[in-house]
Amino acid sequence: MTFILGHPLLPLPAVMIDCLSTSFRRLAASLLLLLLLCVNGTADAGLAIALNSADGTISLIDTETYTVTDKVTVCKEPHHLIPTPDEKSIIVACAAANQLVFFDPSTGREQKRVRNISDPYQLGYSPDRKWFVATSLRLDRVDLYDPTDFTLKGRLPAPRAPSHIAFDHASEFVFVTLQDSNEVMAIHLGTQKIAWVMPVGRTPAGIVMSPDNRYLLVASMGEGVVEVIEWRFQKSVKKVATDTATHNFQPKGDRRHFFVSNRSVNGSISLFDTRTMTVVEKYDVPGGPDDMLVRADGKELWATARFARKVQVLDLDSKTLKVSIPVGSSPHGVFFLNHAGLR
CATH class of the missing domain: 2.130.10.10 (YVTN repeat-like/Quinoprotein amine dehydrogenase)
Known part of the structure; x- marks a missing residue:
């Protein structure tokens, strides 16, 4: 039994690996790497936390x-x-x-x-x-x-x-x-x-x-x-x-x-x-708009809207409001990990 990328959770029979073309092997390795990241919890969709005061x-x-x-x-x-x-x-x-x-x-x-x-x-x-x-x-x-x-x-x-x-x-x-x-x-x-x-x-x-x-x-x-x-x-x-x-x-x-x-x-x-x-x-x-945070790629600014019960997401490329997310009453602080910096 062969272990791809050395990960014990993802064994593949060696004969299957030998049958794969070089290009397909690379594709399989890439997909398995993505799966490994998800297993290890480092490639999640991303979570934002908004306080509703x-x-x-x-x-x-x-x-x-x-x-x-x-x-x-x-x-x-x-x-x-x-x-x-x-x-x-x-x-x-x-x-x-x-x-x-x-x-x-x-x-x-x-x-x-x-x-x-x-x-x-x-x-x-x-x-x-x-x-x-x-x-x-x-x-x-x-x-x-x-x-x-x-x-x-x-x-x-x-x-x-x-x-x-x-x-x-x-x-x-x-x-x-x-x-x-x-x-x-x-x-x-x-x-x-x-x-x-x-x-x-x-x-x-x-x-x-x-x-x-x-x-x-x-x-x-x-x-x-x-x-x-x-x-x-x-x-x-x-x-x-x-x-x-x-x-x-x-x-x-x-x-x-x-x-x-x-x-x-x-x-x-x-x-x-x-x-x-x-x-x-x-x-x-x-x-x-009250508290804010910028995505790490610099493409979005998130802001709590205290009087609208929403988190507003501003698209910084088009400079227009991208989406309004309904939340609780009087949203105040907001945070997510994938940010561009705090101070």
Whole structure:
């Protein structure tokens, strides 16, 4: 008995192999390799996970057929999610349930729960992986955890309504938007103290560091702009109009451009160039686009539509909406493994 590719599950009689022509042998080997990949779980169709904040559920979506394959109850108010650094787990922040829920991103199955995490809203690992940071939107504070066992290491007051976070590349600071006081706060991670607080535009939400580590980009929902801040000097240098209700950022994957969601009912997504600090394109994406993710091949942008109970898939070649996927109520975070990058 001969084993193709050395795999014990796929034996073929040697006489059959000898009878095959050279071209057919190659075809058979290719088909068997594809089968092996499927057996080993590395060539699946692809799974996207979308959080439905108002339902307390997640929708599991086949990324090839754009269909929901399952809907799983998680907890009360799951808002944001992030992968672990090795991307073997997805962490869902369950704000009202005071816990983190871990899921396998390839299967959508729950792995574990970490309880006694007070009101987690937005989450983030520092680039050096030494800190796990969670904002508490309702309780007006920022919590610093040991990322290995989620032991609380520090808690800082952050009035009012700490929302999204970003880190500098050296993992020295974490920056937090204060949504209700129209400010950005910098926390020094080494000392676990507030380094500075500065005013920004109305209702700041998303925040991200520029690829050159020089500027913070802040999404001002109340002004419909991206505010450019030279963070080392706490200086606002520019406001760039995008559209109504500028909300969040997602890298395109080229270390230059960010997609910016404009979370109004009509809705749009802008493409922001960090070299020129200008908006270079805009796409109509209705329903309140919020969190986003780009496919690894750069051909699709997925966005949750908070007001439409959908995940919208934008074709980046044609620059048109490709498909709308019905999900649960108030979809927020979205993730899949085959992505172009997170920051």
